[in-house]
Amino acid sequence: MSRLGLFRSFALALASSLLLFLSGMALPLAGFLLIALAPQPILGFGIKNGKGRAMGLLALAVVLFMLFGGEELQWGYSLVALMVLLLFFSLGRGWPVEYVVATASGGMFVAVSGILLYSFGSLSSLWRDLDTMLRENIELSLKTYEKLGFSGEVTELLREQAPRITEMVVRIMPALLFAGFAIVTLLNLVMLYRRFPDQRSVIVSAGDLREWKAPEPLVWCFILSGLSLFLPAGWEAWKISALNLFLVSVVFYFFQGLAIVAYYFHHKNVPHFLRSLAYVLIFFEQVFTLFVVALGLFDLWGDFRRLKKKDLNPGGAS
Incomplete structure (x- = not known):
C-alpha cells in the first residue's frame, strides 16, 4: 500500500472510531451498539496494516480525547482502547474463540472492577451507591411511565417491587458486566x-463459527454453581458468587445456541429478513432467549449439528 493510501486508511479508521463513540455517547437508545462498534475500525486497520500501526492510531485517539474531551469521554474511550489492546494481544495466537472472548472480557472486567473499587473506596460503598442509583433510575422511569399514561396500578406494582429488583440487579452486576463485555467482544470478532x-485463521482458530x-x-x-443456589441461609456470599458463575456459564451456552441457530439458517438458506427477525426475538423476547440457552446446553448430548459424526467421518463432511 502506498503512503497516501496508508494515510487515508489511517485517517478513515481514526475518524470512524471517534464518530461511532461520540455518536454512541450522544444517542440514548442506539448508543450502546455504536459504542460497541467503536473498536471495529481500529481492529480492521490492524488486521490489514499491522498491529504496530494500529497501536499508533489508538494512541492518537486516546490523546485527542485527553486534550479535547471531558472526563466522561476520556474514561469511556479508555475502555474502548483497553478492549482493542486485549483483542490485539489475543489475536494471532491460535486460540479458540472462547479463549479470546474470555481473555478480553475478563481483562475488561478486572480493569473496570479495580477502577470502581478505587473510586468508591470499598465494596460496601460501591454496592450502596449502585443500589441508590438504580432506585433513582427506576423512580425516574416510573414517573415517565405515569406521564405517558400508563396504568396507575402497573406503576404502583413496579414501585412496590423496586427494592427487590434493585437488590437482584446489584447481586448479579458482576455477571451482567462480564456478559456485556463478552457480547461486545464477540460482536467485534x-x-x-x-x-x-x-484472515480468519489469524483472528481465531475456528474453521466455522457456526x-x-x-x-x-x-x-x-x-x-455445581446451580446446585449451590440451594444452599441454606448463612451462605449468602457463596450463593451470590455461585449465582454470578451460573449466569456467566449461561452466557456461553447462549453463544452456543446462537451458533446452532446460525448453522441451520445458513444450511437451510433462510432469507436474511427472517434471520434478522429471529435474532431480534432472541435478544428481546425472554422465552426465545431461554430457548436458545437450552439449545446450547442440551447440544452437549443432542449434537444437533451432527458435529461428532462429522469428526468421525471427516471425508464425508460437506
Whole structure:
C-alpha cells in the first residue's frame, strides 16, 4: 500500500472510531451498539496494516480525547482502547474463540472492577451507591411511565417491587458486566471474521463459527454453581458468587445456541429478513432467549449439528 493510501486508511479508521463513540455517547437508545462498534475500525486497520500501526492510531485517539474531551469521554474511550489492546494481544495466537472472548472480557472486567473499587473506596460503598442509583433510575422511569399514561396500578406494582429488583440487579452486576463485555467482544470478532475471510485463521482458530461449541468441562461449572443456589441461609456470599458463575456459564451456552441457530439458517438458506427477525426475538423476547440457552446446553448430548459424526467421518463432511 502506498503512503497516501496508508494515510487515508489511517485517517478513515481514526475518524470512524471517534464518530461511532461520540455518536454512541450522544444517542440514548442506539448508543450502546455504536459504542460497541467503536473498536471495529481500529481492529480492521490492524488486521490489514499491522498491529504496530494500529497501536499508533489508538494512541492518537486516546490523546485527542485527553486534550479535547471531558472526563466522561476520556474514561469511556479508555475502555474502548483497553478492549482493542486485549483483542490485539489475543489475536494471532491460535486460540479458540472462547479463549479470546474470555481473555478480553475478563481483562475488561478486572480493569473496570479495580477502577470502581478505587473510586468508591470499598465494596460496601460501591454496592450502596449502585443500589441508590438504580432506585433513582427506576423512580425516574416510573414517573415517565405515569406521564405517558400508563396504568396507575402497573406503576404502583413496579414501585412496590423496586427494592427487590434493585437488590437482584446489584447481586448479579458482576455477571451482567462480564456478559456485556463478552457480547461486545464477540460482536467485534464476528464482524472481523466476516470482513476479512482470508484472515480468519489469524483472528481465531475456528474453521466455522457456526460450528463452535463451549468447552465440555463448562457444564460442571453450570451444574455445581446451580446446585449451590440451594444452599441454606448463612451462605449468602457463596450463593451470590455461585449465582454470578451460573449466569456467566449461561452466557456461553447462549453463544452456543446462537451458533446452532446460525448453522441451520445458513444450511437451510433462510432469507436474511427472517434471520434478522429471529435474532431480534432472541435478544428481546425472554422465552426465545431461554430457548436458545437450552439449545446450547442440551447440544452437549443432542449434537444437533451432527458435529461428532462429522469428526468421525471427516471425508464425508460437506
